Amino acid sequence: MTGAAIEFRSVCKAYGDFQAVRDLDLAIPKREFLVLLGPSGCGKSTILKLLAGIEDPTSGEIFVNGSLVNYLLPRDRNVAMVFQNYALYPHMSVARNIAYPLKSRKGEARNRAMVHEKVLQAANLVEISDQLEKRPEALSGGQRQRVALARALVRDPEVFAMDEPLSNLDAQLRDAMRQHLTALHRRVGKVTIYVTHDQHEAMTMADRIVVLKDGVVQQVGTPREVFNAPTNTFVAGFLGNPKMNIGPGISLGRDSVRIGEFDLKTNCGTGPKGAPLLVGLRPTDARHEGGSNCIQGTVTALEYTGADTVVTLSTSASVDLRFRHTNASSCTEGKTAAFFYAAEHVHVFDQEGRRM
Numbered sequence: 001m002t003g004a005a006i007e008f009r010s011v012c013k014a015y016g017d018f019q020a021v022r023d024l025d026l027a028i029p030k031r032e033f034l035v036l037l038g039p040s041g042c043g044k045s046t047i048l049k050l051l052a053g054i055e056d057p058t059s060g061e062i063f064v065n066g067s068l069v070n071y072l073l074p075r076d077r078n079v080a081m082v083f084q085n086y087a088l089y090p091h092m093s094v095a096r097n098i099a100y101p102l103k104s105r106k107g108e109a110r111n112r113a114m115v116h117e118k119v120l121q122a123a124n125l126v127e128i129s130d131q132l133e134k135r136p137e138a139l140s141g142g143q144r145q146r147v148a149l150a151r152a153l154v155r156d157p158e159v160f161a162m163d164e165p166l167s168n169l170d171a172q173l174r175d176a177m178r179q180h181l182t183a184l185h186r187r188v189g190k191v192t193i194y195v196t197h198d199q200h201e202a203m204t205m206a207d208r209i210v211v212l213k214d215g216v217v218q219q220v221g222t223p224r225e226v227f228n229a230p231t232n233t234f235v236a237g238f239l240g241n242p243k244m245n246i247g248p249g250i251s252l253g254r255d256s257v258r259i260g261e262f263d264l265k266t267n268c269g270t271g272p273k274g275a276p277l278l279v280g281l282r283p284t285d286a287r288h289e290g291g292s293n294c295i296q297g298t299v300t301a302l303e304y305t306g307a308d309t310v311v312t313l314s315t316s317a318s319v320d321l322r323f324r325h326t327n328a329s330s331c332t333e334g335k336t337a338a339f340f341y342a343a344e345h346v347h348v349f350d351q352e353g354r355r356m
């Protein structure tokens with residue numbers, strides 16, 4: 001036993017011939033905010049459903065606080081789910097919606113004062129206590145999501161399982177709720193598994209991120225680890241905006257690679273001299289001056305984003321390369337421009353896309 005709050009051991013889930021989750025091994029410590037990140041259909045929600053008992057694994061074991069939960073009913077697992085669509089009862093007041101999970105617990109339903117106290121505590125935590133008598137239809141999207149959170153909190157669960165809880169909110173509200181959720185997690189201190197396909201959400205909220213593709217874990221790590229040392233080209237491309245430039249190159253042996261006509265020093269492995277490989281350069285790691293490790297080309301596009309400009313260069317590399325420039329007034333379409341990379345920012349992958 002690892003002492004983890006949650007542990008998946010060799011968990012698989014198949015729907016007929018289709019493998020939605022493959023060989024999931026994951027230990028999640030107490031208090032962690034873990035984000036499951038990946039494109040649509042990669043198995044994120046299925047993992048939450050397996051934990052909550054809404055789906056049964058095809059094989060493997062799931063433990064909560066050291067106890068096997070495979071054979072427990074959802075209501076006995078003490079996992080509170082929060083969904084994208086809030087799932088509130090429209091005919092009930094906010095207070096009754098929040099109290100609902102307590103009603104199904106014997107004893108607590110009879111103790112009205114205790115239920116009221118717990119509802120108030122949960123409502124205070126999500127700052128919705130002034131809306132308790134309203135019906136959900138009279139609330140904004142952000143307020144409804146807070147009610148859904150309060151309904152999860154009132155159960156005092158072992159685990160919060162959140163499935164894209166902020167997707168229905170507009171960008172500004174999502175931003176505010178993201179901060180609220182992170183602060184709430186710190187106060188409540190329960191392990192939280194949070195599903196999203198939004199890399200920004202994952203990077204800003206997670207203690208650790210699990211990147212998934214086709215039901216298979218690609219990498220588990222802190223936001224810094226997955227961003228700075230992506231284990232393969234899928235992870236490299238999924239995190240970061242604009243996306244990492246990835247183009248074919250060759251090894252120069254020891255600590256250098258070539259992309260187009262440019263020789264770049266790297267901290268990654270390079271394999272034998274002359275071996276074909278893939279070189280990755282994040283647009284956001286580009287510097288405007290430096291000595292060596294230079295990429296030069298003709299500016300073909302400038303995209304002004306407000307905080308900076310994304311410059312596209314046509315170079316001797318076989319793909320167009322994009323770079324972020326914080327002051328692109330010196331860049332003109334049709335003219336040459338140069339960008340520089342520290343060796344630690346030159347990523348190298350083998351031809352199968354695995355980090356070297």
Ligand code: ATP
Pocket residue numbers: 015018020038039040041042043044045046047197
């Ligand atoms: P999204 O971000 O779109 O919600 P996801 O990563 O959460 O995607 P899942 O909902 O876990 O993906 O689904 C994983 C795969 O399993 C998908 O290809 C989906 O079509 C399939 N799947 C999910 N539930 C079922 C089901 N009940 N029957 C058959 N296939 C299913």
